[in-house]
Amino acid sequence: MFKLSKKADYGLIAVKHLALHRGDHAFSANEIAEEYGISATLMAKVLQKLAHKSIVAAKHGSSGGYQLSKDPSQISALEVISAIDGPVLITSCVTNHGNCDATERCSVKEPLRRVNESILNVLSSVTIAQMSSEDPHEPSLVALRT
Amino acid sequence: MFKLSKKADYGLIAVKHLALHRGDHAFSANEIAEEYGISATLMAKVLQKLAHKSIVAAKHGSSGGYQLSKDPSQISALEVISAIDGPVLITSCVTNHGNCDATERCSVKEPLRRVNESILNVLSSVTIAQMSSEDPHEPSLVALRT
DNA sequence: CACATATACGACCGTTCTAGTCGCAGTTAT
DNA sequence: ATAACTGCGACTAGAACGGTCGTATATGTG
Numbered sequence: 001m002f003k004l005s006k007k008a009d010y011g012l013i014a015v016k017h018l019a020l021h022r023g024d025h026a027f028s029a030n031e032i033a034e035e036y037g038i039s040a041t042l043m044a045k046v047l048q049k050l051a052h053k054s055i056v057a058a059k060h061g062s063s064g065g066y067q068l069s070k071d072p073s074q075i076s077a078l079e080v081i082s083a084i085d086g087p088v089l090i091t092s093c094v095t096n097h098g099n100c101d102a103t104e105r106c107s108v109k110e111p112l113r114r115v116n117e118s119i120l121n122v123l124s125s126v127t128i129a130q131m132s133s134e135d136p137h138e139p140s141l142v143a144l145r146t
Numbered sequence: 147m148f149k150l151s152k153k154a155d156y157g158l159i160a161v162k163h164l165a166l167h168r169g170d171h172a173f174s175a176n177e178i179a180e181e182y183g184i185s186a187t188l189m190a191k192v193l194q195k196l197a198h199k200s201i202v203a204a205k206h207g208s209s210g211g212y213q214l215s216k217d218p219s220q221i222s223a224l225e226v227i228s229a230i231d232g233p234v235l236i237t238s239c240v241t242n243h244g245n246c247d248a249t250e251r252c253s254v255k256e257p258l259r260r261v262n263e264s265i266l267n268v269l270s271s272v273t274i275a276q277m278s279s280e281d282p283h284e285p286s287l288v289a290l291r292t
Numbered sequence: 293c294a295c296a297t298a299t300a301c302g303a304c305c306g307t308t309c310t311a312g313t314c315g316c317a318g319t320t321a322t
Numbered sequence: 323a324t325a326a327c328t329g330c331g332a333c334t335a336g337a338a339c340g341g342t343c344g345t346a347t348a349t350g351t352g
Contacts, residue, residue, distance in 0.1 A: 001231035005147050006340065009237055012254045028298065036252065042341055048300065061349025062297040077261065085147035091155055106182065108158045111277040115223065118268045122261060131257040152311070188312055194329065207320025208326040
């Protein structure tokens with residue numbers, strides 16, 4: 001019911017960690033997992049997905065690990081989330097791919113599509129760089145114009 | 147992964163239906179369910195939840211049914227969704243209720259809280275009345291100020 | 293070259309959440 | 323009184339998610 005998966009959560013934590021330690025050596029999944037008290041194997045799995053989408057770069061071998069492949073200001077929260085959880089769709093039938101058996105009759109499809117768009121806007125406007133800035137009294141990352 | 151539950155979907159459909167037929171007789175769960183090809187018992191369950199939160203008013207007995215208890219412009223999508231699915235929280239630990247075992251170390255909690263707030267804003271700014279207006283070329287219900 | 297250490301990948305379980313059903317009690321119009 | 327309807331809670335089946343494990347593979351080091 002409208003919740004981020006834990007894996008996406010972990011992904012954001014990992015990416016933010018890498019952003020804060022940019023320029024340092026590569027971090028192994030183990031290292032990051034220990035830092036936040038998360039299962040190492042699970043963190044590895046999450047990082048694999050991020051590597052697959054080229055958000056982080058994996059380096060094999062001993063003293064290997066992961067590094068950001070882009071600048072933190074160029075990575076949006078949406079990228080990280082959808083890399084792990086797949087595309088963000090608030091309903092199953094916003095994509096017109098006909099999985100909704102009542103496409104004709106369903107009257108809320110179009111309004112929800114617009115809401116979905118708004119949420120995508122919110123998520124894509126938040127960058128990892130913003131999430132890493134420690135400024136706590138920034139009033140609000142995104143505000144609404146009605 | 148960030149999806150509206152089907153029940154919330156059905157709830158929105160039902161509320162919108164009632165909004166469009168305001169002033170008519172009360173609609174039974176059966177009637178609405180048939181109209182959209184949805185399981186009647188499930189629709190009944192959804193409407194019960196909406197009635198519990200006083201979004202719709204139930205009328206017992208024969209020729210009974212449901213009616214909106216408020217003006218469609220006074221009902222937000224957020225109200226309907228959270229009535230059915232519970233509070234909208236994108237992570238399990240935004241509420242400070244300490245179910246996150248790594249509250250200290252978790253570095254993404256605060257940024258995500260802000261994102262969550264933005265989404266709540268989006269959802270609460272969309273009313274049933276807006277969803278019922280048939281204007282298709284309204285550019286966007288909500289836009290972003292960055 | 294051989295070894296230690298790292299990721300890559302996929303199969304695999306247990307638990308939790310969701311969709312959907314059923315039966316019974318309570319309420320109202322006729 | 324009775325028929326038709328909702329209210330409500332327990333219940334089942336199935337999918338999704340969180341998390342683990344084992345194996346294959348790549349790489350730096352002695």
